[in-house]
Amino acid sequence: MPSTALLDALAAAAAIAILAAWLFRRQHSSRLPLPPGPPRLPILGNALDVVANGASQAYLKMGQKLGSDIICLDAMGMHLVILNSREAATDLLEKRSTIYSDRPWMTMICELIGLGWSLPLAPYGDDWKLSRKMFHHELNLGTAEKFRDMERTEAHVLLYKLLHRPEEFLGHIRHLVGATIVRMAYGIDAQPEDDPYVRLAEDAIQGPSQAATPGTYLVDTWPILKHLPSWFPGAGFKRDAVEFRRLIDTLLNTPYENMQDRMRKGETPDCAASSLLEVFGDGISADANTERVLKNTLASMYIAGTDTSVSTLSTFFLAMVLNPEVQAKAQMELDAVSGGHRLPVFTDQVSMPYITAIMMESLRWKPVVPLNLPHMSTEGGIYRGYYIPKGSIVCSNDWAILHDERVYPNPSAFDPDRFMKDGAINAEVPHPETAAFGFGRRICPGRYMAHDMLWITIASVLAIFTISKEVNDAGEEVMPETCSLPGFLSHPKPFKCTIKPRSQSHVALVEDATN
Template identity: 45%
Template sequence: MAPYVGATEYFAALIVSFIVWRLLNYLKIGRTRLLYPPGPPGLPFIGNISTLDKPAHLAYRDLSIGCRTSRSDVVRLHGFGVNIIVLDSFQAAVDLLDKRSSIYSDRPTSSMTMWNELVGLGWSFAFQPYDQEWRDARKIVHREFSADTFKKHRPVLIKETHKLLRRFLQSPEDFMDHMSKLVGGEILSIVYDIEALEKNDPYLAAAEKIARAAVTILRHGTYLVDFLPILKHVPTWFPGAGFKRDALEWRKSVMDLLNNPYDAFHERRNSMQVIHDCVAKSLLEEVITSSSDPVYMDRVAKGAMASMYLGGTDTTLSIFWSFILVMVLHPDIQHRAQECVDKVCDDRLPNFDDVGSIPYVDALVRECLRWNPVLALNSAHRCTEDNVYREWVIPEGSVVLANIWAMLHDEETYPCPDEFNPERFLKPSGPDGSEFDIDPSVRDPTQIVFGFGRRICPGRFMAYDSLWVTLTSLLAVFDFTPSMDASGKLVLPSGEYDHGFICHPKPFKCTIKPRSSLHATLITELAT
């Protein structure tokens, strides 16, 4: 009778087999090391991939320093048989991710086992592999969120912004929560024609829970299963299988986010309720029902719509928080921006007819995007073919990261990059040079922060429109100042950031008040 093999022995055998396979890959890589881009020294097998195993704000700064030390804007990290190519310059990112997008648009799904398989986010448009389903989803998203098509949804942004102003007036101390409701409410309304509840909205709660989980899941090195996918077969009770329990907890919220708003839309439609123009309605009437495979297209569309909701919440929210932080820390910039808004809008609130008429606000939005970028490193691309760039070989399967932080802190493009200065994007204009306009010679951060190539953020036009109308409206009616302690002393925020997969300011307090009684009345009249 064959000897019994226990679970521990079986598991150990699987791990050894996987390590041997990785080691063979490592030895193969080692024979051609001189052909690769330069990189920091590493150790056998684990290589130098530990460069990323540190707080994100240190990792991307160290990557940039490493690039300068190597006198190269392209650096290679490696370990566990994996190549990671870091692009430190805008030009390198354009050359590879834009101009060679046909072979640089895949995602390293094999290193996203926790996200795609265990948590159940394989439908997430942003992280799907570069296959036909992703292409079909991309067509859907770009169809609904192109620059021209999205303009029909601008009234929703105005409506939700006015709700935000009312919330700020009623309970300014909860400004962070109010911003969260704004972002979630905009997407719910535009995608599903669902109006978010003022309190305890179940759709917003599910999205917020997943967004918090994403900060952990997507941070490099958090879960060993992303390096050793075979661990996904470990039973939940097995020692060290806490990741399986985490996944089970998050998976319910994932399914709620995917199914519940879409099901609610269909219930309203089937009961003949009035449904306003929204993405779900447009896709159902013009794409799904006319498809040769409506069941497949319905699944693709449902995932794409949930991805729009998931992808836009935490990222846009972080920029709003940064804006308020900067206004508190830089009252001179706040007052200058308010003067420019007043000059155009006078005693009314801004609207999209004012776009382009307030260059200082345009510059302020750009600087908010640049100064502390939401994503310091872009979502990883995967190269699908061996190819040569300059004098280097970039092998098939390489993970490619654009160092967004480095590009936006390039001193040649943005002098004194750590300083918050909207005027870097302006140039004098007018007969006497007393006016200002956007300087087209200074690179617009939107060319960087929204990604590159075929993986560029499809919701970028919505995100920018939302930022512009919200920031301009807040400047029009509110003052942002430091909070006071019990003794009446002003307390400035620390200005510190949490640097995870998504970077955002640490919670802070401030005082938010209407600029005058007339401004308070303007807000009150909006609510009636």
């Protein structure tokens, strides 16, 4: 049992922290109002209005009730600003990126779990700039194309697995994405089944995904709670963090050590690691600081790209089950270009705009990150007559942006034709990537590779297979659920479907490609 003295000390510390926050706010507050928000309670403010699960839709409804596309929750001195429109997100996160490019130091995910080194979460500073430079060197619009052969090969492996074990399609998708990224980053060829590096990425992302949503853990609001002993009532977050951190440390170090061992033996794997060591080091190593950032950069590629692409491809399969007319139209386009005699290649993209539209709609319909990672303002500023204090946490509501009826009519429908005009992609309709991959200086630097991997996978699957509803023992079609699992990263609930090759000649195409 905790001692009375310890409880008294914690209560006193909490009271002092609240008083200090109140005094600071009173001294530094502006006469201009904060953006609209729900009524605030004494001391607590809007602490009880911060949403952990289903936050994106809850904040959109809150904004609609308040008649504003920008809202602010004042939770005991922490200002959480939600941007529910593309206009507001662009105005602040793009046009004012000089003061909205930092990240808040979230105690749980950055410190206790130990993921503060990763590019998506790292504070805006020298390490972040060097890591971003490394990312850009490997994955900019031009250089990302060097990984296309690898992406196409892994797509063919997926086709083979779907041919022989279609009921395990969700696991096959995870292996495709994980194998592609671990090979790209470290030059490691994943095992065909149950690869330890693919499994490591899947396991390691679970904790950060849970912790990344503002308001999930009270320790992010009151960092002083991190000093609680793990046995203390309510300190279960510390026990969670120990296990999460073990997985993150393994992900950071194990594949990098594998790559270094091979290089010391004289191997030169063709991957981002060897390329970056050549450019930023002496080909085998680099100075301590550069190598630390390089290792962090590779692990950021590894962990950040895995779950996001899996989510989008899972959404694609679900959409095909529910929309057979979309699938049929895509296969008409594929057959018109290839004649049904070969698998798609990247040079087909210009001739297959509907496949591209399906990829775009898969990103829009169920955004991977409904409420994007928080930015933090480094200065106070005025927007539309509202004051946004220094240190505010600012999040773009990607679900609200990508379901804006003014931009995407009937947004709940999966409709790739919304992006088409006169047989081509309609440039007047905003590409979902402009929100799905983030804003400003924090935009995802791996987006070009992600785009390529998604496109070739979607095109290859539709070229070979017909995806339809599961049929039960009574011969009845089973409608899959369309809701998503809770968490910072959104995934469709696991579902079953029927995946069959379109013909025997299509089977032969897969066998020829994988032999």
